[in-house]
Ligand code: FES
């Protein structure tokens with residue numbers, strides 16, 4: 164029941180609507196994990212540093228540990244549980260699987276959600292901190308290994324699976340040949 168410190172909200176997660184009453188201080192990550200049993204999003208640091216909790220909100224990546232659940236009402240939230248289309252994995256999931264883009268797997272849901280966001284941001288022409296030509300008319304920069312690493316730099320991996328993660332992102336983005344050409348080897 165709602166009180167001065169709580170509110171009844173409706174969260175739309177992976178296309179499903181969930182009605183719940185949450186304390187105003189409840190993070191989106193805690194609401195997903197503790198209230199909706201969507202435990203794919205992981206809690207690493209709980210302070211916006213590691214990216215393990217990354218989800219998509221209205222198609223854009225966000226660290227759910229820094230979002231309040233009440234602020235997510237009315238938004239389309241996509242978690243790792245909503246990435247696959249039935250039995251068919253999302254291309255980013257498939258690339259992580261094919262190229263061993265993980266070891267223990269703890270960071271992987273956040274890495275995959277972030278990669279989906281990265282690919283969309285790049286396709287939309289967003290520059291990164293390592294993009295040389297940031298003029299709007301320049302269009303999307305080549306998705307080089309440096310671009311991938313910079314754009315994925317908010318997602319830490321304690322297992323150090325970065326080489327495979329970068330390869331998987333490149334493959335899912337269709338930029339694998341670009342990455343190979345630049346380095347003379349895999350990204
Ligand atoms: S748990 Fe959210 S960024 Fe680390």
Ligand code: FES
Pocket residue numbers: 264265266267268269270271319320321322323324
């Ligand atoms: S695969 Fe273990 S933390 Fe990334």
